[in-house]
Amino acid sequence: MISITLSLTNFRNHHQTVVEWGDHVNIITGPNGAGKTNLIDALHYLCMGRSFTSSSDQYVVRQGAASFLIKGLFRGNIRSQFEIACAYSRGEGKKLFVNDSPLERHADLIGRVPVVLVSQNDRKLTGEGPAERRSFLDALISQTSPAYLDDLIRYRRIVRQRNRLLFEHSMDRGYLNVLLEPWNRQLVETGARIISGRNKMVSKFCKYLKFAHEQLAGSGLEPAISYKTFCSDQQSFLSLNNEEIADAYRSELDEAYERELDRRQTVIGPHRDDLVFFLDDMELRKFGSQGQHRIFALALKMAQLYFYRDELEDLPVFLLDDVFGDLDPSRTDTVMNMLLQHNGQSFITAAHPDKISGFRDQEHARIAWYDVKDGNVSSTE
Ligand SMILES: Nc1ncnc2c1ncn2[C@@H]1O[C@H](COP(=O)(O)OP(=O)(O)OP(=O)(O)O)[C@@H](O)[C@H]1O
CATH class of the missing domain: 3.40.50.300 (P-loop containing nucleotide triphosphate hydrolases)
Structure with missing residues (x-):
């Protein structure tokens, strides 16, 4: 374009x-x-x-x-x-x-x-909390998939509604359960599609990241990304279909119910997930030098550019x-x-x-x- x-x-x-x-x-x-x-x-x-x-x-x-x-x-x-x-x-x-x-x-x-944007805010991508990484991943996918963007908007609305109910939960527990149930169903259905979309994107994106990182840093440490969701075994999660992810999400949600009542908010789901960046086996956030952070962040953006070049009809x-x-x-x-x-x-x-x-x-x-x-x-x- x-x-x-x-x-x-x-x-x-x-x-x-x-x-x-x-x-x-x-x-x-x-x-x-x-x-x-x-x-x-x-x-x-x-x-x-x-x-x-x-x-x-x-x-x-x-x-x-x-x-x-x-x-x-x-x-x-x-x-x-x-x-x-x-x-x-x-x-x-x-x-x-x-x-x-x-x-x-x-x-x-x-x-x-x-569009692909490189700015000073990218420092937060590799260093700070998960929100920046989630929004990078969401922007990356949303620009290629209107269906993913619609799910994201729907999911945020569901979380807002659930949080409102959990926040006002002075009501009878049985009555709260009845009110939450339709939102729970929508949450896990929509959330499962988002998790699946993110998982697929991360596995596709890694080869672009390796290519961009090698251009910037030369061959040496190899970059990798893993998507961290409520399921600790990401590999086995990759083989699940949306229905199976929704089932796994539902049982985690049921287990977290007391914590949700305590914190009065939705504590599990894609809005809490994260990306973990690695150079070889070293977790970047914990062990990376400033230069490694900078190069990694720039490589993520260059990789986004190369990914769009392959996926979209128009160059970004x-x-x-x-x-x-x-x-x-x-x-x-x-x-x-x-x-x-x-x-x-x-x-x-x-x-x-x-x-x-x-x-x-x-x-x-x-x-x-x-x-x-x-x-x-x-x-x-
Ligand atoms: N609402 C506004 N109305 C008028 N001027 C504004 C407004 N908001 C910001 N500015 C001015 O815009 C200028 C900043 O523009 P910009 O960030 O594009 O600068 P820049 O050339 O990129 O600078 P730098 O090299 O320092 O990053 C400042 O002079 C600032 O005062």
Whole structure:
């Protein structure tokens, strides 16, 4: 998928910005605070319907304005040109449009322009709690499977309903059981499909991770991922069908009932699961060096790119925010060369472009350079 143009109105420090992109590698330079990340975040809005830097749309509206508008023209392999727009106003909230037609659900946008994002938040992927890893895995699968995304949305609603009942459980135990039962059935059915989807994805994804990791780190320690759910024996879990997973889930749920009453929330299921990362037999989170964490996180994203390249009809848009700051010169060259060899379109911000200035004199046909100052973008040679 190719982003042809991006236009912003009152989007953070961009008052009125229109950019025409190159088809391959787009490098966005400029001093700190100039508005480089904002361009990438705007593209992320058009792909995923939300910011990756801000928890709320209201902070994204340019100070002093009442609304923002992002528009992007795209070109795909199978679809002719189409426009995506995201409009937000303080009174009316956020609306998403494709070719001027409003989308009923935010979920309807996901997968239209597949995207892979590399950002400073990736540090949390290998280091912090399981939520970041679950959302990586969910975003990875959701962009290739609308059915998985629907299950995820349904599952979250079921967990919310169950939690509400468990929270208000001062009622008679028998009555609570009656109220919980329909939610329990839906929870295990939907949850089993999610667990199965995640398990399958993890086993498919490992080969892409190995390939990307080897490109970045050279041959040596081999990366691996395991999906950690309520069943401790993941291997045997892989051979189960959805019905069998649902049965296993149901018996774990029944066993956890007292704990649920105690904690007043749903304590077992995909919303609690995790991914465990390994280099050979070493668990990365416990034993990895900072450099190993960084390379592993970047390899996960490169692997996502390669996986989509094989699975989807259109290549994803690849967004890299401030990735070179953390990399040594040889790895910076490696990443640049990987992007130049990749046929899709990528966008890279760089506050210190000296690291990649060697590429200015080469590859004119494949690299477009942009400079940003105070929210104004100019194309440079
Ligand atoms: N709602 C807003 N209204 C106006 N300006 C905003 C708003 N939110 C953020 N900004 C401004 O946007 C700029 C930050 O933009 P951005 O994060 O894109 O910078 P950057 O060029 O990527 O910088 P760095 O190299 O430091 O990461 C800052 O100047 C900030 O004050």
